[in-house]
Amino acid sequence: MLGLIGRRLAYLVPVILAVTALTFLIANLLPGDLAIVMLGDQATPENVAALHKQLGLDLPLWQQYLHWLWGVLHGDFGTSHRTGQTVLNAIAGRLPVTLELLIMAELGGILIGVPLAILCAVRPGSAFDRTVAGIAFGSLSVPPFMLAILLIFVFALRLHLLPATAYVPLSDSLLGNLRSMALPGATLALLEWPTIMRVLRSDMISTLQEDYIAMARAKGLSPRRILLVHALKPSSLTLVTVIGLNIGRLIGGAVITESIFALPGVGRLLLESIYLRDFIILQGGVLLVAIGFVLVNFLVDMLYAVLDPRIRHGRA
Amino acid sequence: MSETPLLEIEDLAVALPTERGPLRAVSGVSLSLAPSRSLGIVGESGSGKTMLARAILRLLPPGARLAGAIRFDGRDLLRLSRRDLRRLRGRELAAVFQDPMTSLNPVLSIGSQIAEALTEHMGLAARAAMARAVALLAEVGIPEPERRAHQFPHQLSGGMRQRVAIAIALSCEPRLLIADEPTTALDVTVQAQILDLLARERQKRHMAMILITHDLGVVAGRTDDVAVMYAGRIVERASTRALFRQMRSPYAEALMAAIPRLDAPPHTRLSAIAGSPPDPTRPTPGCPFSPRCRYARERCRSEAPPLSADSRDHHYACWFPLPDRSRAEV
Amino acid sequence: MAALDSAGKLALELEMPARRRRRLGIVFWLASSWIALVVALAIFADLLPLADPFAQALLARRAPPSAAHLLGTDALGRDILARVIFGARASLEIGLLAPLAATLVGTLLGMLSGYFRGRFETFAIGTTDVLLAFPPLVLALAIVAYLGQSVTNVILVLAILTVPAVTRVARAATLAIREREFVTAARALGAGHLRILRREILPNIMLPLGAYFLVLVAVTVVVEGILSFLGLGVPPPQPSWGGMIAEGRDSLDIAPHIAFIPAVAMFLTVLAFNLVGDSLRAITDPRRGAS
Ligand SMILES: Nc1ncnc2c1ncn2[C@@H]1O[C@H](COP(=O)(O)OP(=O)(O)O)[C@@H](O)[C@H]1O
Ligand code: SF4
Ligand SMILES: [Mg+2]
Numbered sequence: 034m035l036g037l038i039g040r041r042l043a044y045l046v047p048v049i050l051a052v053t054a055l056t057f058l059i060a061n062l063l064p065g066d067l068a069i070v071m072l073g074d075q076a077t078p079e080n081v082a083a084l085h086k087q088l089g090l091d092l093p094l095w096q097q098y099l100h101w102l103w104g105v106l107h108g109d110f111g112t113s114h115r116t117g118q119t120v121l122n123a124i125a126g127r128l129p130v131t132l133e134l135l136i137m138a139e140l141g142g143i144l145i146g147v148p149l150a151i152l153c154a155v156r157p158g159s160a161f162d163r164t165v166a167g168i169a170f171g172s173l174s175v176p177p178f179m180l181a182i183l184l185i186f187v188f189a190l191r192l193h194l195l196p197a198t199a200y201v202p203l204s205d206s207l208l209g210n211l212r213s214m215a216l217p218g219a220t221l222a223l224l225e226w227p228t229i230m231r232v233l234r235s236d237m238i239s240t241l242q243e244d245y246i247a248m249a250r251a252k253g254l255s256p257r258r259i260l261l262v263h264a265l266k267p268s269s270l271t272l273v274t275v276i277g278l279n280i281g282r283l284i285g286g287a288v289i290t291e292s293i294f295a296l297p298g299v300g301r302l303l304l305e306s307i308y309l310r311d312f313i314i315l316q317g318g319v320l321l322v323a324i325g326f327v328l329v330n331f332l333v334d335m336l337y338a339v340l341d342p343r344i345r346h347g348r349a
Numbered sequence: 350m351s352e353t354p355l356l357e358i359e360d361l362a363v364a365l366p367t368e369r370g371p372l373r374a375v376s377g378v379s380l381s382l383a384p385s386r387s388l389g390i391v392g393e394s395g396s397g398k399t400m401l402a403r404a405i406l407r408l409l410p411p412g413a414r415l416a417g418a419i420r421f422d423g424r425d426l427l428r429l430s431r432r433d434l435r436r437l438r439g440r441e442l443a444a445v446f447q448d449p450m451t452s453l454n455p456v457l458s459i460g461s462q463i464a465e466a467l468t469e470h471m472g473l474a475a476r477a478a479m480a481r482a483v484a485l486l487a488e489v490g491i492p493e494p495e496r497r498a499h500q501f502p503h504q505l506s507g508g509m510r511q512r513v514a515i516a517i518a519l520s521c522e523p524r525l526l527i528a529d530e531p532t533t534a535l536d537v538t539v540q541a542q543i544l545d546l547l548a549r550e551r552q553k554r555h556m557a558m559i560l561i562t563h564d565l566g567v568v569a570g571r572t573d574d575v576a577v578m579y580a581g582r583i584v585e586r587a588s589t590r591a592l593f594r595q596m597r598s599p600y601a602e603a604l605m606a607a608i609p610r611l612d613a614p615p616h617t618r619l620s621a622i623a624g625s626p627p628d629p630t631r632p633t634p635g636c637p638f639s640p641r642c643r644y645a646r647e648r649c650r651s652e653a654p655p656l657s658a659d660s661r662d663h664h665y666a667c668w669f670p671l672p673d674r675s676r677a678e679v
Numbered sequence: 680m681a682a683l684d685s686a687g688k689l690a691l692e693l694e695m696p697a698r699r700r701r702r703l704g705i706v707f708w709l710a711s712s713w714i715a716l717v718v719a720l721a722i723f724a725d726l727l728p729l730a731d732p733f734a735q736a737l738l739a740r741r742a743p744p745s746a747a748h749l750l751g752t753d754a755l756g757r758d759i760l761a762r763v764i765f766g767a768r769a770s771l772e773i774g775l776l777a778p779l780a781a782t783l784v785g786t787l788l789g790m791l792s793g794y795f796r797g798r799f800e801t802f803a804i805g806t807t808d809v810l811l812a813f814p815p816l817v818l819a820l821a822i823v824a825y826l827g828q829s830v831t832n833v834i835l836v837l838a839i840l841t842v843p844a845v846t847r848v849a850r851a852a853t854l855a856i857r858e859r860e861f862v863t864a865a866r867a868l869g870a871g872h873l874r875i876l877r878r879e880i881l882p883n884i885m886l887p888l889g890a891y892f893l894v895l896v897a898v899t900v901v902v903e904g905i906l907s908f909l910g911l912g913v914p915p916p917q918p919s920w921g922g923m924i925a926e927g928r929d930s931l932d933i934a935p936h937i938a939f940i941p942a943v944a945m946f947l948t949v950l951a952f953n954l955v956g957d958s959l960r961a962i963t964d965p966r967r968g969a970s
Contacts, residue, residue: 243451244446244448244451244452245451245452245453245454245455247403247408247446247452248444248446248452248453248454248514248517249454250406250408250438251406251408251438251439251443251444251446252438252439252443252465252466252469252517253434253435253436253437253438253439253440253466253469253470254435254439254465254466254469255435255469258465258469262457262465263454263457266454266456266457267454267455267456340456341456342455342456342501342503343455343501343503
């Protein structure tokens with residue numbers, strides 16, 4: 034187990050280094066002078082020269098990278114020339130909203146996807162199974178922004194049940210916060226459950242054919258215990274993997290829903306920095322999001338190892 | 350066998366769905382087993398032994414069809430409600446499967462896999478069930494049972510795991526234990542130990558047992574009666590002593606010749622019977638063994654022989670049985 | 680014999696049908712027809728008797744469907760039918776070209792990795808790993824933001840983002856084929872690497888990659904829609920489904936059809952590509968699983 038963690042950690046270092054390099058390279062795709070683009074109307078020769086000096090834009094590319102990397106390694110991801118806020122502060126202020134959104138999405142997806150997967154796996158090929166499979170397949174073809182707009186149309190504009198774009202911070206009111214997060218959370222949860230359902234269903238179907246399930250039946254255990262303990266527990270490993278794989282897509286979904294529902298999260302921060310040409314925030318934000326994503330995937334891998342006694346005890 | 354039987358099977362048939370149409374895994378099987386007696390079921394791989402066992406446990410694959418009657422202690426198993434069936438399984442009717450590598454749940458501890466049957470059927474509290482589980486592990490010969498109870502299946506050898514499976518089966522003191530090839534997946538050296546453990550526990554607990562095997566040598570001297578299966582049917586049935594004294598069906602004789610010798614490498618079984626069993630999705634008229642039988646004659650190919658008994662309750666299904674005289678090589 | 684084959688048991692055998700094989704059903708043909716229709720409309724849009732998709736009729740803004748405007752008009756009074764059809768052009772252009780480019784590059788990388796293994800494989804898989812270390816949409820947004828917003832750039836970005844997935848699929852398929860008898864036989868007969876790759880490996884991985892391509896088209900149409908919806912894809916006023924939905928959002932309460940018509944077009948197209956891709960995958964999958 035410790036060896037496994039060590040090997041995984043050792044792999045993290047080159048991946049994160051490569052991520053910084055790629056982020057840096059993308060930031061240099063910009064045609065023209067970064068300083069002029071960033072300064073916009075205020076691009077006087079003096080301002081441009083000052084910004085050049087501040088950003089080290091006159092140095093060769095590799096030196097600029099090392100310079101930037103050095104800062105990053107010391108926690109300096111840059112400072113917005115527009116607001117004077119550091120990238121870390123800007124992200125930290127927005128992170129709770131995004132995390133809440135992601136957790137709601139994942140919980141909602143599990144709450145819908147897992148029971149449906151179990152019910153389908155119990156009678157594969159039944160009318161219920163085929164109906165759920167059809168709905169799941171159809172849901173996978175719904176673009177996230179479309180679903181968001183549909184939910185706004187139905188629940189905010191027609192039924193007046195929930196607000197569409199009035200974000201309430203958690204610190205103001207728990208209920209208000211949950212109400213304002215309900216539609217964006219539901220949007221992502223409705224996009225999340227089909228993958229969970231599909232993977233868990235096929236995994237459960239094969240698990241239910243295992244000898245140890247026949248053995249559990251031969252023991253006279255209740256169907257409930259057989260499904261939830263004997264079948265779901267081994268399959269939960271797969272579930273963890275799916276959730277890990279889906280996080281990348283879910284982060285993309287968060288960018289979209291935060292934009293549509295006007296949530297002050299990290300995704301909207303990135304979009305705003307694009308619209309306002311705040312490239313420092315964009316670069317640092319993309320890097321932090323990517324590092325966060327890599328780390329979450331690492332944690333998911335570890336969770337996998339913790340859940341599976343065969344890996345936990347140092348085999349495989 | 351004048352006692353009222355514990356298990357009675359009448360004219361049992363099992364059909365399984367396959368892509369090539371229904372597959373008849375078991376046909377016209379009738380059996381009975383008295384309390385605390387043991388019965389060996391022997392036959393080549395694919396002869397329907399497992400499906401027969403699963404039919405008794407009502408654990409057939411999805412889509413399987415059953416016909417006939419199975420009575421356990423007077424109750425018709427085919428008409429039992431799910432709830433009653435569940436109370437019966439594990440409690441009065443227990444099973445040990447072939448492969449201990451796959452029959453234990455890999456993510457649950459060994460102790461909890463034994464204890465759960467006890468909490469389910471005997472109403473034991475979690476702690477008492479766990480204590481009983483440890484005691485059972487000791488009874489089936491597992492050293493350091495407390496430590497083992499907290500381990501997971503992959504931490505045990507195959508023989509150890511089969512002992513755990515036996516402990517699970519014995520946990521609620523069942524009246525009938527069905528052991529489906531309990532030693533086939535194990536090393537030769539461990540096989541005898543497991544068989545002896547089963548025999549010992551059976552006697553201690555006055556439990557009836559069905560021991561399924563492809564190896565006639567396994568039942569010799571271990572079970573009271575033997576039934577020989579071929580292509581889903583019983584082709585010979587007698588007390589073990591009578592069967593080994595005198596085999597009447599050519600198939601049993603061929604099986605006998607195929608008993609692996611100690612000096613032969615494992616899994617060389619049945620090389621002695623030439624040819625292969627008939628396709629169970631394409632039943633033929635005639636005796637199913639006729640394409641491979643060295644005694645087959647014209648009649649064998651057109652008419653299937655019924656299972657009939659001689660004067661000493663020795664049943665066999667063959668038009669031209671082997672003569673009734675003692676054989677030296679038993 | 681009579682006892683063994685009692686009437687009841689015969690009946691039970693007759694009742695049980697053999698399991699059927701999966702074939703392409705009606706849904707597959709409906710989905711293919713929809714794709715054919717959308718493609719035809721997009722190609723021949725200029726020849727069709729459509730209104731000018733850019734012409735604004737300020738007196739007929741947010742008009743419901745009518746004889747003059749079959750699907751109504753948008754907030755600027757532009758004909759929605761014309762814009763949906765010209766929008767299909769943008770969606771398909773990006774949705775087909777990006778996966779096509781990615782499939783060409785990814786197949787090459789994957790095939791060479793799976794066939795030669797060694798350093799090349801380590802390098803190719805390492806590179807795709809780095810791309811996969813980013814949440815895809817965030818990476819797409821960042822690249823478009825720096826590179827500038829144009830249809831060509833969107834195609835480029837989405838192609839780059841798709842290469843890792845294709846590389847992995849192509850590599851896995853190549854690894855599976857590499858050790859099969861006909862490849863070993865060809866090698867034993869002295870066939871060169873190029874010949875083996877072209878004559879033995881490529882034909883065998885083309886079918887699964889073809890099915891995968893269709894699924895990638897569906898994914899790409901969605902991502903293009905997202906980018907355009909966020910104002911970072913197809914630059915306005917050029918019509919695109921994502922952009923139209925974004926524009927319709929402001930009139931959602933009073934004229935929901937402005938957003939929902941392009942939404943339905945997009946959903947049906949994505950669904951159709953997914954359905955066709957999934958059916959083809961199911962019949963080309965050698966394992967032919969339960970689903
Ligand atoms: N799940 C199943 N579905 C269809 N056919 C099966 C299944 N399991 C076993 N069979 C078939 O049923 C017949 C009897 O199998 P089985 O009872 O397992 O034989 P044995 O235990 O004597 O080796 C064989 O022909 C086998 O191929
Ligand atoms: S009936 Fe004929 S074919 Fe069948 S076992 Fe007897 S002798 Fe052989
Ligand atoms: Mg068997």
